[in-house]
Amino acid sequence: MKNIIVLGSGCTKCVKTAELIAEVVKEHGVAATVSKETNPEVIMGYGVMSTPAVVIDEQVVHSGSMPQKAQIEAWLAK
Amino acid sequence: MFAIFTALADWLVYGVLSLAPQSRLGEALHFFVEDTSKIFVLLLLMIYVIALLRASLNVEKVRDYLAGKNRLTGYLLGSAFGAVTPFCSCSSIPAFLGFTSAGIPIGITMAFLITSPLINEVAVLLLVGLLGWQFTLIYVVVGMLVGVVSGAFLDAIHAERWLQSFAAKALQRGQQQQVSCCGTPQTLPQLSWQARHDFAAAETKEIVGRVWKWVFIGVGLGAALHGFVPEGWVADHLGQGQWWSVPLAVLIGVPLYSNVTGIVPVMESLLQNGLPVGTTLAFCMATVAASFPEFVLLKQVMQWRLLASVFGILLLAFTLIGWLFNLIGPML
Numbered sequence: 001m002k003n004i005i006v007l008g009s010g011c012t013k014c015v016k017t018a019e020l021i022a023e024v025v026k027e028h029g030v031a032a033t034v035s036k037e038t039n040p041e042v043i044m045g046y047g048v049m050s051t052p053a054v055v056i057d058e059q060v061v062h063s064g065s066m067p068q069k070a071q072i073e074a075w076l077a078k
Numbered sequence: 079m080f081a082i083f084t085a086l087a088d089w090l091v092y093g094v095l096s097l098a099p100q101s102r103l104g105e106a107l108h109f110f111v112e113d114t115s116k117i118f119v120l121l122l123l124m125i126y127v128i129a130l131l132r133a134s135l136n137v138e139k140v141r142d143y144l145a146g147k148n149r150l151t152g153y154l155l156g157s158a159f160g161a162v163t164p165f166c167s168c169s170s171i172p173a174f175l176g177f178t179s180a181g182i183p184i185g186i187t188m189a190f191l192i193t194s195p196l197i198n199e200v201a202v203l204l205l206v207g208l209l210g211w212q213f214t215l216i217y218v219v220v221g222m223l224v225g226v227v228s229g230a231f232l233d234a235i236h237a238e239r240w241l242q243s244f245a246a247k248a249l250q251r252g253q254q255q256q257v258s259c260c261g262t263p264q265t266l267p268q269l270s271w272q273a274r275h276d277f278a279a280a281e282t283k284e285i286v287g288r289v290w291k292w293v294f295i296g297v298g299l300g301a302a303l304h305g306f307v308p309e310g311w312v313a314d315h316l317g318q319g320q321w322w323s324v325p326l327a328v329l330i331g332v333p334l335y336s337n338v339t340g341i342v343p344v345m346e347s348l349l350q351n352g353l354p355v356g357t358t359l360a361f362c363m364a365t366v367a368a369s370f371p372e373f374v375l376l377k378q379v380m381q382w383r384l385l386a387s388v389f390g391i392l393l394l395a396f397t398l399i400g401w402l403f404n405l406i407g408p409m410l
Contacts (some may be wrong), residue, residue, distance in 0.1 A: 009171050009375060040171045040378045041244045049176035050169045052104045064136065065167075065284075 002032035002076070003058075007043045008051040015067050017052040024072045030075065080116060080207065087112035090105030106305025113208065113297045113343050118286075120207050121200065121293075125285050128199045129278035135163060137173050137397060140190070145180045149233065153187040155226035160193030160216070170372065174379055180246055181252030184238045188388065196221040196367050197337065200289060204342040209349070217402075220359065224367075225396045229392060240384035287337040296340030300347035314350030319404030326397045327357050331364030338366045355359075355407040360400030 010016025014036070022034045027069060037043065037055075044054070046060050053063035054075075060076055087108045091097050097104035100106055144152060170191055177187040197218055205214040224398045316323050336344075341362045348358045376385060 008377075009169075040175060042247060044173050044175040044179060044244075047176070047179075049141065049173050051172050053172075056316075065280075 001062050002030065002056055003034050004034045005055040006034070006045060007053040007063075008036065008038065009038055009043075009057060011051070014052040014065050017054065020066070020069065021030055021054070021072055024069060024076065028073070028076060030076045083112050083116040083119075086115055095395065102305040104305075108299040109304045109347070110297055110301040113300065113346070114293060116207055117204060117293050117297065117343070118290075118294070120203050120315035121286055121289070122282060124203045125200065126278050126282045130274050131400070132162065132301040133274040133277040136165060137169070137176065140175055141182065144177070144182050144186060144190075147186070149185070149230075152183065152248065153189045154222075156186040156189035156229060157193040160190040160225055161197035162199070163190075163194070168242075172374055173241060174376070175248065176244060178241075178379075179248040179252045182248065183233055183234030184249070185231075186228035187229075188232050189225040192367065192388075192392070193222055193225035193227050195217035195372075196224065196363060198338065201338040201342060204339065204388075208342055208346045211363055213355075218354075218404075220399055221363070223242045224363070224392070224399070227271040228388070228391045228395060229361040232387070235383050235387070237387060240381040242379050244379060245379045245401035246250050257367045263292075277358055289337060292337040292340035293343070296336070296343040300339075303344070304348040305352060307351060310352070312348070316355065316357060317352045319354040319356060319407070323357050324360050324404065325397050327361035328393055328398065330337070331361045331396075332393070333370065334365050338364045341365055354404045356403030356405070360396045362371065364393070364396045365397070367396075 004025075006018040006021065008017070018034060018036050023071070025032045039049060042072070046055060048060060048063050050064035052066060054067060055059050056059060056075055064073065089187075090111050091108045092099055095107070097107060099105070099108070127213065140163055141319055144156060145161070145351065147155060174187060174191065177190070178184065202214055205217055238246060239247065345358055345362050348361070373385060373389060380388075
């Protein structure tokens with residue numbers, strides 16, 4: 001079970017990122033939860049400076065842009 | 079170099095649509111066609127080229143570079159990085175906190191954040207294309223100056239007192255760590271040309287996708303001003319740079335929020351209509367830099383007092399700039 005968190009202050013790109021990830025998760029039938037985190041204090045805790053950022057099981061795997069679908073698939077395959 | 083766009087607009091508006099050059103509609107449409115075609119060609123070409131060059135620059139590197147710099151250099155560099163770093167205003171909160179928790183003084187961080195919306199490569203490009211390099215130079219110098227001076231002032235009044243408490247604590251922690259700070263300096267990976275091309279192509283798509291509507295809105299407004307505000311009206315009523323016209327321009331500009339890409343064509347049109355350069359600068363900078371949505375976001379890391387100070391400083395700065403350039407503008 002993967003725990004996926006999308007960090008972002010509520011901009012459209014962050015919302016879209018979360019939607020895209022949820023879509024890929026569903027498509028591949030991966031066991032994972034997808035949630036969004038908008039609290040700046042928590043985002044700071046991950047040391048992320050540009051959003052949207054993606055955290056999987058407490059590891060920051062991506063920041064600063066909307067990830068490509070292929071990237072998401074690669075993270076989920078791990 | 080830009081004559082081809084004038085020729086295109088001549089051909090389309092006066093030729094194909096056979097509108098008279100003196101008619102209002104003809105004049106407005108000509109402005110619209112010429113500017114949109116010019117802007118889009120410039121945008122596509124130049125964003126790609128610039129993105130190729132700056133492919134290895136990001137906010138994290140800027141932070142590492144700024145950490146531990148002395149104050150004066152810090153303000154200048156913060157402001158300069160604000161101008162060249164690709165940066166979306168939706169990232170301003172995490173970037174602010176990233177800088178702060180690295181122990182960078184709030185004035186330097188604000189120099190970065192204030193300059194960032196005012197100057198970027200797209201704005202510079204449009205300014206050169208539409209208004210010439212002299213005006214561009216003035217705009218860039220003034221924009222950076224606003225960042226530097228505001229930053230220095232915020233530090234002088236110890237603005238960090240008015241951060242939200244978690245941000246203030248992060249700043250303190252960062253400053254204590256700074257002595258032993260930063261561990262291994264990041265080694266920059268050498269980017270291959272393929273990687274640079276991929277980045278630049280993605281960046282071009284991203285930026286053009288984000289700003290194209292601003293171009294149409296901006297040029298549309300500019301064209302409307304151009305064709306439909308009676309010739310001489312602006313010059314007659316505001317052309318002397320009447321002192322009250324500058325604060326008024328700032329106050330009108332603040333609630334109007336625009337991306338800098340959209341404001342440049344409006345600037346062009348205002349200047350051509352005879353609005354003095356200082357009033358124009360004040361109006362446009364107020365529109366671009368002081369936006370309510372962004373200020374509301376910053377509330378998450380700043381107390382109202384700090385927010386109000388930053389806002390006040392910006393309004394004051396734009397008003398002073400307006401007065402100054404109205405004074406020296408005729409001599410330029």
